[in-house]
Amino acid sequence: MKAISIxxxxxxxxxxxxxxxxxxxxxxxxxxxxxxxxxxxxxxxxVGIEDMGVGKKLSRDxxxxxxxxxQIMNLVSSESSVLFVGGHVGxxxxxxxxxxxxxxxxxxxxxxxxxxxxNIELNQARNVTALxxxxxxxxGEISFLANRTNSGISKRMPAERLFRYFYDRPTIxxxxxxxxxxxxxxxxxxxxxxxxEGSEYFALKGMPNLxxxxxxxxxxxxxxxxxxxxxxxxxxxxxxxxPYFSSCYIPTKNQVMYQDEMVDGLHEMFIKGHCDDGIVFxx
Numbered sequence: 412m413k414a415i416s417i418x419x420x421x422x423x424x425x426x427x428x429x430x431x432x433x434x435x436x437x438x439x440x441x442x443x444x445x446x447x448x449x450x451x452x453x454x455x456x457x458v459g460i461e462d463m464g465v466g467k468k469l470s471r472d473x474x475x476x477x478x479x480x481x482q483i484m485n486l487v488s489s490e491s492s493v494l495f496v497g498g499h500v501g502x503x504x505x506x507x508x509x510x511x512x513x514x515x516x517x518x519x520x521x522x523x524x525x526x527x528x529x530n531i532e533l534n535q536a537r538n539v540t541a542l543x544x545x546x547x548x549x550x551g552e553i554s555f556l557a558n559r560t561n562s563g564i565s566k567r568m569p570a571e572r573l574f575r576y577f578y579d580r581p582t583i584x585x586x587x588x589x590x591x592x593x594x595x596x597x598x599x600x601x602x603x604x605x606x607x608e609g610s611e612y613f614a615l616k617g618m619p620n621l622x623x624x625x626x627x628x629x630x631x632x633x634x635x636x637x638x639x640x641x642x643x644x645x646x647x648x649x650x651x652x653x654p655y656f657s658s659c660y661i662p663t664k665n666q667v668m669y670q671d672e673m674v675d676g677l678h679e680m681f682i683k684g685h686c687d688d689g690i691v692f693x694x
Contacts, residue, residue, distance in 0.1 A: 418558035423574060426560075430579045433461040433560040446526060449473075449684070453480075453506040454534040457526050465502055465563030475502040479604075479629075480688050482662065486602050486627050487511050488692070494600040494621070496546050496591070496614055497607035499523055499563050501530040510535045515595065519545035519586050519607075520565045526585050546607065547588035554582040568607035568640035590617030599624040604689070606631040609640025615651040621653040628692040634681045645678045656692035663687045 437444075437460050439485050446457045449466070451473040458466035468475045480503060487493060491511040495504045498516035500523060508514040516539060518524045524543040531539050539631075545553050545567065554568035560579035568583070591614065603618075603625050607610055611630055615622065622628065630652075637643055658669045663685070668676045680687075 416606060426575065426578045429463050430560045432461050433579070445522075445582060447523045448533075448566065451475075453502070455532070455534070456500055456505075456530050458500055459526065459559075459562050460521065461559045462562050464563040465499060469502065476688070478662065479503055480506055482629065482689055483507055483602065483604065484510065488523060491601040492599065494591075494595070494598075494603045495627075496603065496605040498527060499542070499606075500526040501534075501536075501541075503604065504539060505530060505534050505536050508539045512538065512679070514539045515600070516541045516599070517546055517591070518554060519588075521584075521586065523565065524564050541586065542594065543659040544590050544594070545588075546610065546617065548613045548616035548656055550593065552585040552589075553588045555584050555586040555648050556583060564608055566636075566640055567610050567613075569609065569640040572638040573639060576640075582617045588637050591644060592618050592620045593629070595621060601626045603627070603662065604629045606689075609633070609636035611637070612641050612648055612651060617649075619651075619655070622652070625655070626694060628652065628656060629689040630686040630692065632677075632680065633644075634684050634686065634689045635683065645674060645681050649673055652692055656694060658693050660691040660693070662689065662691070 440460050444460050449456050449458060449469045453474050456469060459621050465475055488509060493507055493511050495516045497661050498504045498518045505513050506517045508601045518527050528543050531541060547553060556566055556568060556576060556579040558565045559665055600621060607614060637648060653673060655668055659668055659673055660667050
């Protein structure tokens with residue numbers, strides 16, 4: 412409890428420092444600069460000038476999401492079609508495209524989508540199709556936060572307006588949304604990868620046909636996103652997953668759970684606040 416309290420105290424100051432540094436980088440950059448180009452081991456990527464998330468990781472390690480990429484590679488072949496829901500600037504989708512037949516990327520953030528399109532061209536990823544919209548259970552618009560210091564955490568308007576989501580003075584806008592079953596009619600994806608910061612339930616609710624046809628689904632698991640952004644619990648999340656998948660693998664625990672174990676197992680993770688970059692659901 413003491414360690415948790417210390418983290419809770421320090422984290423806001425850490426976020427504020429990141430925000431100040433990202434603002435400083437923008438101030439000292441040449442006029443009209445909106446991004447910078449990084450030459451990495453997995454391709455060339457333009458990232459936002461203020462980005463202290465993916466951009467910082469690429470600058471330091473020259474790769475982003477190695478564990479997620481390894482997980483993806485274990486589930487695909489040269490004949491696979493892969494859907495990324497929440498593709499950001501393409502640092503997972505573009506490397507994946509070199510090993511599969513076709514990749515489709517959904518990205519809601521308008522500026523991030525511009526970087527994504529540029530990165531697809533930079534890397535000559537001809538088998539990648541990008542669509543700008545928020546995956547949802549209805550057609551229309553949703554209120555959206557476009558974060559500045561870490562654009563990768565941009566998300567639908569949270570159910571709870573907490574400091575951690577607003578610390579960098581995100582741009583609040585409306586973005587178009589739709590059901591992926593309607594947008595991607597008659598499409599079959601062997602693997603669906605989802606990282607959308609708390610909107611998982613709404614996206615999954617709008618794509619039952621895609622889930623029925625998919626072999627595997629990878630979903631980022633962040634309990635605070637489910638509760639504070641989506642306003643849901645484990646029961647609601649599994650209600651749109653368990654009809655289509657019979658087991659899940661938890662990489663952080665190196666544990667497989669079958670359908671009769673999922674509710675209790677994931678609920679325990681939810682209560683304890685345990686996160687995972689990508690839980691793998693399988694038929």
